[in-house]
Amino acid sequence: MIRKTFTMHLYPGMVEEYAKRHNELWPEMKAMIHEYGGHNYTIAFDDRTNTLFGYIEVEDEDLWAQSADTPINRKWWDFMAPVMATNPDNSPVCEDLREVFHLD
Numbered sequence: 001m002i003r004k005t006f007t008m009h010l011y012p013g014m015v016e017e018y019a020k021r022h023n024e025l026w027p028e029m030k031a032m033i034h035e036y037g038g039h040n041y042t043i044a045f046d047d048r049t050n051t052l053f054g055y056i057e058v059e060d061e062d063l064w065a066q067s068a069d070t071p072i073n074r075k076w077w078d079f080m081a082p083v084m085a086t087n088p089d090n091s092p093v094c095e096d097l098r099e100v101f102h103l104d
Helices: 015-023 027-035 061-069 071-083
Strands: 002-009 038-046 051-058
Touching: 015 038, 015 071, 027 038, 027 061, 027 071, 051 061, 061 071
Parallel strands: none
Antiparallel strands: 002 051, 038 051
16 A cells, blocks of 8 residues: 555635535545545644645555546535635645655
């Protein structure tokens, strides 16, 4: 498995809405994440900075990258755009983090 870590940014006051939308994650979105090799997906929030911290394990980087172009993922990005910083295509503004330590 490949561990990926990244940050995203919520608009102020949107953490409850963000959490609600993820707690009600569409079954098709869950299936797509698993189909494209995503596992152990966790997102945490820093209240001081409105920063989300994401962690996911993926089976294959190339396969995972292909998930961005699925219709369900594009629909999810459009759904989430009102609560977070996005790029012009509604993908989240996402910054990869460099792993500096891991312990199993």
